[in-house]
Amino acid sequence: MENIKLPATQYTPEIILDVNGTISLVGKSYPENTFEFYKLMMNWLEEYFENFVAEITTVNMEIIYFNSSSSKLFFDFFDLLEENSTENKIVINWIYDEENETAEEAGEDFIEDFESLKINLVTK
Amino acid sequence: MNLNESKLVLEIEALKNSFIKTTDKLIKDVKRQDKIMLRSDKRQQKEYDELQIKLQEVEELKKEIEATQREVVFTMGSIGESRSKETGFHVKRVAEYTYILAKYYGLPEEECEMLKQASPMHDIGKVAIPDIVLNKPGRFNDEERLIMDTHAQLGYDMLKYSQRKLIKMAATVAYEHHEKYNGKGYPNQIAGEDIHIYGRITALADVFDALGSTRVYKDAWDDEKIFKMFKEERGEHFDPKLIDIFFEHLDEFLLVRDMMKDIQV
Numbered sequence: 001m002e003n004i005k006l007p008a009t010q011y012t013p014e015i016i017l018d019v020n021g022t023i024s025l026v027g028k029s030y031p032e033n034t035f036e037f038y039k040l041m042m043n044w045l046e047e048y049f050e051n052f053v054a055e056i057t058t059v060n061m062e063i064i065y066f067n068s069s070s071s072k073l074f075f076d077f078f079d080l081l082e083e084n085s086t087e088n089k090i091v092i093n094w095i096y097d098e099e100n101e102t103a104e105e106a107g108e109d110f111i112e113d114f115e116s117l118k119i120n121l122v123t124k
Numbered sequence: 125m126n127l128n129e130s131k132l133v134l135e136i137e138a139l140k141n142s143f144i145k146t147t148d149k150l151i152k153d154v155k156r157q158d159k160i161m162l163r164s165d166k167r168q169q170k171e172y173d174e175l176q177i178k179l180q181e182v183e184e185l186k187k188e189i190e191a192t193q194r195e196v197v198f199t200m201g202s203i204g205e206s207r208s209k210e211t212g213f214h215v216k217r218v219a220e221y222t223y224i225l226a227k228y229y230g231l232p233e234e235e236c237e238m239l240k241q242a243s244p245m246h247d248i249g250k251v252a253i254p255d256i257v258l259n260k261p262g263r264f265n266d267e268e269r270l271i272m273d274t275h276a277q278l279g280y281d282m283l284k285y286s287q288r289k290l291i292k293m294a295a296t297v298a299y300e301h302h303e304k305y306n307g308k309g310y311p312n313q314i315a316g317e318d319i320h321i322y323g324r325i326t327a328l329a330d331v332f333d334a335l336g337s338t339r340v341y342k343d344a345w346d347d348e349k350i351f352k353m354f355k356e357e358r359g360e361h362f363d364p365k366l367i368d369i370f371f372e373h374l375d376e377f378l379l380v381r382d383m384m385k386d387i388q389v
Contacts, residue, residue: 065171067164068160068161068164068168071160071163071164072157072160075156075160101170102167102170102171105167106163106167109163113159
């Protein structure tokens, strides 16, 4: 299974998917076709959890801005992590700038919705 | 219950469970959808509010910068004025005259407005002229005249390093407002349209105002004398096109002069 590294664009975050167990999303997320854009990542993750999962999977999310469909996508993403969290050790870091209240609140919302996931709020 | 029956029941039970699971997921999704929309709306509202505040701040900063620049330029003009023998509203009138000339010459409105702000700095170089020369009553001798004439170059040297459009324009004005159309001015004896239009315009505006004003060392020229001189200097001291504009729109120049008269002490 290949690692994936997508550079950030004006509308999409940098995405790093590493078989060693590092998943990272950094930047803004408001693509024109959100689900199309994240398909690659979601497919990769499914295969990863099925066949290649590392001992610890660390998810670093540093999203400074996202649109509604990205929000929906993140729910699906956390669902997928939650489904796999009983058998695997998954740590999620929701990283935000101290001054970005909106990002902080979004992180708090995800913690509330996904009680069984370990989501850390990390300020930069 | 026979074997077939119980198998059927089991299958139906399984279907029922799967149906419940699916409907649960559907309900969860529907509820989640509402939640996502609600949160997104709230988030977007906040983000847009912040954006508007930031935009407003930028707008205010922009205005502040422009006002500061205008003030700096105007203050510099006043400093130049305080060091020259011109008094009162001289630089303000020159500003208005340059605007009128620039407008009828066909420069874009923005440029006319800028020239109006930059032209008051034409004499800024006089801050570097020694008092003994600058404040000498009566006429200058040749040596003093040479020193006085350096104010054009001095003004240019003060302003030329600026990256600001307005100050760059003021540098050109300071440098070239004593050049003459026939090439007999200073500091570089350039002629015709080699003299920047800002220089040619300010030259006419400056002279018109100086001649028409009373000074300790001279009376104001009457209008007939000024107009005669302007006609003679058409194509000599002054750009002929600008002289034509001046006479065509004489009423506007005289109106400015009337409205911004020096207060006689």
